[in-house]
Amino acid sequence: MTFKEKVLTMVRKIPKGKTMTYKEVAKMAGLPRACRVVGNILSKNYDPKIPCHRVIRSDGKLGGYNRGVGLKKKLLKKENL
Secondary structure (H helix, E strand, O other): OOOOHHHHHHHHHHOOOEEEEEEHHHHHHHHOOHHHHHHHHOOOOOOOOOOOHHHHHHOOOOOOOOOHHHHHHHHHHHHHO
């Protein structure tokens, strides 16, 4: 399994109402220092079954989202986060 596949699998498993940081996803996918790579992978994902909006920065800020940060904020709010 490639790193990209591992990242997408990990993000797919984030339950509704929960978040993970880019760093946590990178660590669980096997490359703890690859948080920027995780961000790049997620920025290219348009599969609605993979909840990329649930991945946030380590400092608690939202970070980017390929459908717009406003939508990311709205989706997280809808999930009570």
